[in-house]
Amino acid sequence: QLQLQESGPGLVKPSETLSLSCTVSGGSLNSSSFYWGWIRQPPGRRLEWIGVIHYGGSTDHNPSLKSRITMSVDTSKDQFSLKLNSVTAADTAIYYCARDDSGAFDIWGQGIMVTVS
Amino acid sequence: IVMTQSPDSLAVSLGERATINCKSSQSLLYNSNNKNYLAWYQQKAGQPPKLLIYWASTRESGVPDRFSGSGSGTDFTLTISSLQAEDVALYYCQQYYNSRTFGQGTKVEIK
Numbered sequence: 001q002l003q004l005q006e007s008g009p010g011l012v013k014p015s016e017t018l019s020l021s022c023t024v025s026g027g028s029l030n031s032s033s034f035y036w037g038w039i040r041q042p043p044g045r046r047l048e049w050i051g052v053i054h055y056g057g058s059t060d061h062n063p064s065l066k067s068r069i070t071m072s073v074d075t076s077k078d079q080f081s082l083k084l085n086s087v088t089a090a091d092t093a094i095y096y097c098a099r100d101d102s103g104a105f106d107i108w109g110q111g112i113m114v115t116v117s
Numbered sequence: 118i119v120m121t122q123s124p125d126s127l128a129v130s131l132g133e134r135a136t137i138n139c140k141s142s143q144s145l146l147y148n149s150n151n152k153n154y155l156a157w158y159q160q161k162a163g164q165p166p167k168l169l170i171y172w173a174s175t176r177e178s179g180v181p182d183r184f185s186g187s188g189s190g191t192d193f194t195l196t197i198s199s200l201q202a203e204d205v206a207l208y209y210c211q212q213y214y215n216s217r218t219f220g221q222g223t224k225v226e227i228k
Contacts, residue, residue, distance in 0.1 A: 037217075047158075047166065047209055047219040060216060096165055103213025104156040106177065108165035 002027035004097050004109035012091075012116050018084040022097030022109060029055050029078045035100035036073070036080045040093040041111075048093075052100045053080055087116045118142050118212050122220035128228040135197040137223045139210035144190045145173075147214065154214035157186055157195045160207045160222075169208075170195065202227060 008020035022036070029036065037052035051061035053071040061069050070083040084091060092115050098105035119142040129135040145154045153173035158166035168177045170186035173193055183198045197204055205227060210220040 046221045047211075049211075049217040049219065052217075062216065098165075102171075103154055103217060104168055104171040104211070105158075105166070106168045106171075108167070111165050 002099065002107055004099065004107060006095060006097050006109045006112040008095075008112060008114070010113055010115060012087055012114060014088055014116055015086055018087050018091060018114055018116070019081065020095055020097075020112065020114070021079050021081045024078040024080075028075075029073060029080065030075050031055065033101070035060075037098050037100040037105060038071070038082045039096045039098060039105065040091075041096070042090070042093040050082065050084075050095075089116050092116045118145075118215050118218055120210055120212055120218050120220035122208075122210060122223050124223060125221070126224040126226065128226045129197075129200045130228045131202065132199050133228075135200050135204070135225055137195045137208050137210075137225070139188075139193040139195070139220050141191045141193075141212055141214075143214075145193075145212050145214040146190050153189050153193070154212055155186075155188075155193050156211045156213065157184075158209045158211065159204075160209065161205075166209060197225070200225070200227070 003025045005023050012018045035052040035054050038050035053059045068085050073080040094111040096111045097109045099107040121140045123138045155173045157170040160166040174186045185196050187194050207222045209222050
Protein backbone atom coordinates (compact mmCIF):
# COMPACT_ATOMS: atom_id res chain seq x y z
CA GLN A 1 0.00 0.00 0.00
CA LEU A 2 1.42 3.32 -1.07
CA GLN A 3 2.37 5.67 1.76
CA LEU A 4 3.80 9.18 1.84
CA GLN A 5 5.83 10.73 4.65
CA GLU A 6 6.91 14.35 4.98
CA SER A 7 10.20 15.28 6.61
CA GLY A 8 12.06 18.47 7.38
CA PRO A 9 12.61 21.08 10.08
CA GLY A 10 9.66 22.13 12.19
CA LEU A 11 11.02 25.63 12.79
CA VAL A 12 12.32 28.08 10.19
CA LYS A 13 13.50 31.64 10.74
CA PRO A 14 11.86 34.53 8.87
CA SER A 15 13.46 35.35 5.49
CA GLU A 16 15.07 31.89 5.31
CA THR A 17 14.15 28.93 3.09
CA LEU A 18 11.72 26.21 4.12
CA SER A 19 12.83 22.82 2.79
CA LEU A 20 10.67 19.71 2.95
CA SER A 21 10.88 16.25 1.45
CA CYS A 22 8.25 13.60 0.86
CA THR A 23 9.24 9.94 0.72
CA VAL A 24 7.07 7.50 -1.18
CA SER A 25 6.99 3.92 0.13
CA GLY A 26 5.07 0.84 -0.92
CA GLY A 27 5.23 2.00 -4.51
CA SER A 28 7.21 4.12 -6.91
CA LEU A 29 7.34 7.73 -7.91
CA ASN A 30 8.02 6.58 -11.48
CA SER A 31 4.53 6.57 -12.86
CA SER A 32 3.36 8.60 -15.81
CA SER A 33 -0.16 8.43 -14.42
CA PHE A 34 0.40 10.64 -11.41
CA TYR A 35 1.68 13.96 -10.27
CA TRP A 36 2.98 14.54 -6.73
CA GLY A 37 1.82 17.54 -4.83
CA TRP A 38 2.17 19.84 -1.86
CA ILE A 39 -0.75 21.35 0.05
CA ARG A 40 -0.61 23.43 3.21
CA GLN A 41 -3.06 24.39 5.92
CA PRO A 42 -2.38 27.45 8.08
CA PRO A 43 -3.83 27.14 11.59
CA GLY A 44 -7.61 27.50 11.45
CA ARG A 45 -7.64 28.20 7.73
CA ARG A 46 -8.53 26.43 4.52
CA LEU A 47 -6.32 24.08 2.58
CA GLU A 48 -4.05 25.86 0.11
CA TRP A 49 -2.61 24.14 -2.91
CA ILE A 50 1.10 24.84 -3.36
CA GLY A 51 2.08 22.90 -6.46
CA VAL A 52 2.60 19.57 -8.18
CA ILE A 53 5.48 17.85 -9.94
CA HIS A 54 5.67 14.90 -12.31
CA TYR A 55 8.51 12.39 -12.07
CA GLY A 56 9.63 13.63 -15.46
CA GLY A 57 10.11 17.11 -13.95
CA SER A 58 7.14 19.08 -15.24
CA THR A 59 5.51 21.28 -12.62
CA ASP A 60 2.51 23.45 -11.90
CA HIS A 61 2.44 25.99 -9.08
CA ASN A 62 0.00 28.18 -7.23
CA PRO A 63 0.45 31.58 -8.93
CA SER A 64 0.44 33.36 -5.58
CA LEU A 65 3.50 31.37 -4.45
CA LYS A 66 5.18 30.62 -7.76
CA SER A 67 8.07 33.08 -7.47
CA ARG A 68 9.15 31.59 -4.13
CA ILE A 69 8.78 27.89 -4.91
CA THR A 70 11.19 25.29 -6.18
CA MET A 71 10.07 21.71 -6.57
CA SER A 72 12.23 18.73 -7.46
CA VAL A 73 12.05 14.97 -7.68
CA ASP A 74 14.62 12.28 -6.95
CA THR A 75 13.43 9.05 -8.50
CA SER A 76 16.40 7.08 -7.14
CA LYS A 77 15.17 7.77 -3.61
CA ASP A 78 11.45 7.88 -4.43
CA GLN A 79 11.40 11.37 -2.96
CA PHE A 80 10.10 14.73 -4.05
CA SER A 81 10.92 18.02 -2.43
CA LEU A 82 9.69 21.54 -1.84
CA LYS A 83 11.68 24.69 -1.19
CA LEU A 84 9.89 27.90 -0.25
CA ASN A 85 12.13 30.91 0.10
CA SER A 86 11.80 34.23 1.93
CA VAL A 87 9.37 32.80 4.45
CA THR A 88 7.29 34.90 6.82
CA ALA A 89 4.90 34.10 9.66
CA ALA A 90 2.17 33.72 7.04
CA ASP A 91 3.91 30.55 5.85
CA THR A 92 3.34 28.86 9.20
CA ALA A 93 1.19 25.84 8.42
CA ILE A 94 0.82 22.09 8.33
CA TYR A 95 2.42 21.00 5.07
CA TYR A 96 1.08 17.89 3.38
CA CYS A 97 2.42 15.93 0.46
CA ALA A 98 -0.04 13.94 -1.62
CA ARG A 99 -0.44 11.93 -4.79
CA ASP A 100 -2.30 13.78 -7.50
CA ASP A 101 -4.44 11.46 -9.64
CA SER A 102 -5.78 13.54 -12.54
CA GLY A 103 -6.12 16.51 -10.18
CA ALA A 104 -7.70 14.85 -7.13
CA PHE A 105 -5.41 14.05 -4.23
CA ASP A 106 -6.05 10.42 -3.39
CA ILE A 107 -3.21 9.57 -1.00
CA TRP A 108 -1.89 11.97 1.63
CA GLY A 109 0.99 12.06 4.05
CA GLN A 110 0.28 12.71 7.73
CA GLY A 111 1.53 16.27 7.45
CA ILE A 112 4.33 18.20 9.11
CA MET A 113 3.84 21.36 11.15
CA VAL A 114 6.25 24.12 10.14
CA THR A 115 6.47 27.27 12.23
CA VAL A 116 8.19 30.41 10.98
CA SER A 117 9.61 32.28 13.95
CA ILE B 118 -11.13 29.79 -9.74
CA VAL B 119 -12.75 30.66 -6.40
CA MET B 120 -14.60 27.92 -4.53
CA THR B 121 -17.28 28.91 -2.04
CA GLN B 122 -18.94 26.42 0.28
CA SER B 123 -22.17 26.79 2.22
CA PRO B 124 -22.95 26.63 5.01
CA ASP B 125 -19.74 27.18 7.01
CA SER B 126 -21.09 24.75 9.60
CA LEU B 127 -24.12 22.60 10.20
CA ALA B 128 -25.47 20.41 12.97
CA VAL B 129 -27.49 17.36 12.00
CA SER B 130 -29.15 14.66 14.11
CA LEU B 131 -27.81 11.14 13.89
CA GLY B 132 -29.46 9.31 11.01
CA GLU B 133 -30.57 12.50 9.31
CA ARG B 134 -29.37 13.93 5.99
CA ALA B 135 -26.52 16.43 5.75
CA THR B 136 -26.12 18.57 2.63
CA ILE B 137 -23.10 20.70 1.78
CA ASN B 138 -23.00 23.03 -1.20
CA CYS B 139 -20.03 24.17 -3.24
CA LYS B 140 -20.09 26.88 -5.88
CA SER B 141 -17.27 27.65 -8.29
CA SER B 142 -16.61 31.03 -9.90
CA GLN B 143 -16.50 29.38 -13.33
CA SER B 144 -17.73 26.18 -14.86
CA LEU B 145 -15.81 23.03 -13.96
CA LEU B 146 -17.38 21.03 -16.80
CA TYR B 147 -14.95 20.07 -19.53
CA ASN B 148 -17.10 19.65 -22.62
CA SER B 149 -14.79 17.31 -24.51
CA ASN B 150 -15.16 14.53 -21.92
CA ASN B 151 -18.32 15.71 -20.11
CA LYS B 152 -16.55 15.53 -16.75
CA ASN B 153 -16.77 17.95 -13.87
CA TYR B 154 -13.35 18.54 -12.35
CA LEU B 155 -14.43 18.58 -8.72
CA ALA B 156 -13.49 16.53 -5.68
CA TRP B 157 -14.74 16.30 -2.10
CA TYR B 158 -12.62 15.55 0.98
CA GLN B 159 -13.30 14.72 4.61
CA GLN B 160 -10.85 15.90 7.28
CA LYS B 161 -11.19 14.63 10.82
CA ALA B 162 -9.44 16.38 13.70
CA GLY B 163 -5.68 15.85 13.66
CA GLN B 164 -5.75 13.89 10.39
CA PRO B 165 -4.95 14.66 6.78
CA PRO B 166 -7.85 15.06 4.35
CA LYS B 167 -9.35 11.91 2.85
CA LEU B 168 -10.64 11.81 -0.71
CA LEU B 169 -14.35 10.93 -0.80
CA ILE B 170 -15.58 11.87 -4.27
CA TYR B 171 -13.92 12.77 -7.58
CA TRP B 172 -15.29 13.79 -10.98
CA ALA B 173 -18.07 15.36 -8.87
CA SER B 174 -19.93 12.11 -8.32
CA THR B 175 -17.56 9.12 -8.37
CA ARG B 176 -17.08 7.62 -4.94
CA GLU B 177 -13.52 6.69 -3.98
CA SER B 178 -12.97 3.01 -3.23
CA GLY B 179 -13.93 2.14 0.34
CA VAL B 180 -16.06 5.22 0.93
CA PRO B 181 -19.48 4.33 2.40
CA ASP B 182 -22.37 4.71 0.02
CA ARG B 183 -24.12 7.16 2.34
CA PHE B 184 -21.75 9.73 0.81
CA SER B 185 -22.78 10.99 -2.62
CA GLY B 186 -21.82 13.86 -4.87
CA SER B 187 -23.93 15.63 -7.44
CA GLY B 188 -24.07 18.76 -9.54
CA SER B 189 -22.52 20.12 -12.70
CA GLY B 190 -21.03 23.29 -14.08
CA THR B 191 -20.71 25.67 -11.16
CA ASP B 192 -22.96 24.16 -8.49
CA PHE B 193 -22.20 21.00 -6.59
CA THR B 194 -23.49 19.15 -3.54
CA LEU B 195 -22.11 16.58 -1.12
CA THR B 196 -24.82 14.62 0.63
CA ILE B 197 -24.48 12.35 3.63
CA SER B 198 -27.72 10.43 3.52
CA SER B 199 -27.77 9.21 7.13
CA LEU B 200 -25.28 10.94 9.39
CA GLN B 201 -23.18 8.72 11.61
CA ALA B 202 -21.11 9.78 14.62
CA GLU B 203 -17.91 9.04 12.72
CA ASP B 204 -18.89 11.56 10.03
CA VAL B 205 -18.16 14.53 12.30
CA ALA B 206 -15.45 16.35 10.36
CA LEU B 207 -14.58 19.22 8.10
CA TYR B 208 -15.54 18.76 4.47
CA TYR B 209 -13.81 20.50 1.57
CA CYS B 210 -14.54 20.76 -2.12
CA GLN B 211 -11.65 21.22 -4.56
CA GLN B 212 -11.58 22.10 -8.24
CA TYR B 213 -8.97 20.74 -10.61
CA TYR B 214 -10.23 22.26 -13.84
CA ASN B 215 -7.60 25.03 -13.75
CA SER B 216 -4.75 24.33 -11.36
CA ARG B 217 -6.30 23.42 -8.03
CA THR B 218 -8.16 25.37 -5.37
CA PHE B 219 -10.11 24.40 -2.27
CA GLY B 220 -13.27 25.70 -0.71
CA GLN B 221 -13.13 27.19 2.78
CA GLY B 222 -14.53 24.04 4.40
CA THR B 223 -17.80 23.10 6.12
CA LYS B 224 -17.87 21.78 9.66
CA VAL B 225 -20.36 18.99 10.29
CA GLU B 226 -21.43 18.30 13.87
CA ILE B 227 -24.03 16.21 15.65
CA LYS B 228 -27.14 18.03 16.83
